[in-house]
Amino acid sequence: MSNEDITLTAGDAEATVSPAAGGRVTGLRVSGTELLRQGDKFGCFPMVPWCGRTREGRFLNGGTPHALPLNAPPHAIHGTARDGVWSTARKSADEAVITYDLVDPWPYSGRVTQAVTLTEDNLSLTMSVETYDVSFPAQIGWHPWFNRSLGGDGAQDVRIDFTAAWQEERGDDHLPTGRRVDPLPGPWDDCFGMPGGVDVTLTWPGRLELKVASREEWVVVYDEQEAAVCVEPQTGPPNGLNTAPRLVTPIEPLEAATTWTWRRL
Incomplete structure (x- = not known):
């Protein structure tokens, strides 16, 4: 099938999935209001086969060392799939399934599958990484850019609410030091631990409440940019290929999911 943009609809909700633009969700509109920041680098992109830096x-991988291109010097950031062209496996009015085959500079072959499902009040994203050959460590995550303001007269900026068990102490190099500390007030570009699953609420006062949920226990919250805020569920912390690797094997893929549920205020 082609890799043209896919528009999903359910009630007054509409989402656009762009396989050719790194498999990202480029738009999510509720009652005609766009929730995601627009632009080639924004929307919501998949972080795979690793998350963050x-x-x-x-x-x-075991005793085998690997070096990835430093696309955020001195580190490598957010995986390779967001820069690739995905393929459409199937689509319907409210669901799209797209795939991406891992290629160089990632040193192992494998396939990533992402399903995007829309209902009247939520968007569900699921992703898996499979290998048919050599086992390798990997991570899965999503990097949505939510508009800080939904616009309109008197519009107030979004409020971010969550309760984390800990915060990964961030070093000068923006990577976790390995120490866990009590959660600190924002602004954030930080990773938090939620052992009961990711649960973060975004509230645009008087407009919309959106809850980001996932069974995974890691989330990065980034709100240092004027135009948008990010809530990023993921299967491990930044630098997790080294500190908390999840192994993809021929008999056990890596799988993750997140759901965004909204209600009008």
Whole structure:
């Protein structure tokens, strides 16, 4: 099938999936209001086969060292799939399934499958990484850019609410130091631990409440940009290929999911 943009609809909700633009969700509109920041680098992109920064682009698979391109010097950031062209496996009015085959500079072959499902009040994203050959460590995550303001007269900025068990202490190199600390007030570009699953609420006062949920226990919250805020569920912390690797094997893929549920205020 083609890799043209796919528009999903359910009630007054509409989402656009762009396989050719790194498999990202480029738009999510509720009652005609766009929730995601627009632009080639924004929307919501998949972070795979790793999330956030990998220290100096280096990781080990067992005893085998690998070096990734430093696309955020001195580190490698956010995986390779967001820069690739995905293929459409199937689509319907409210669901799209797209795939991406891992290629160089990632050193292992494998397939990523992402399903995007829309209902009247939520968007569900699921992703898996499979290998038919050599086992390798990997991570899965999503990097949505939510508009800080939904616009209109008197519009107030979004409020971010969550309760985390801990915050990963962030070093000068923007990577976790390995120490866990009590959650600190924002602004954030930080990773938090939620052992009961990711649960973060975004509230645009008087407009909309949106809850980001996932069974995963890691989330990065980024709100240092004027135009948008990010709530990023993921299967491990930044630099997790080294500190908390999840192994993809021929008999066990890596799988993750997140759901965004909204209600009008």
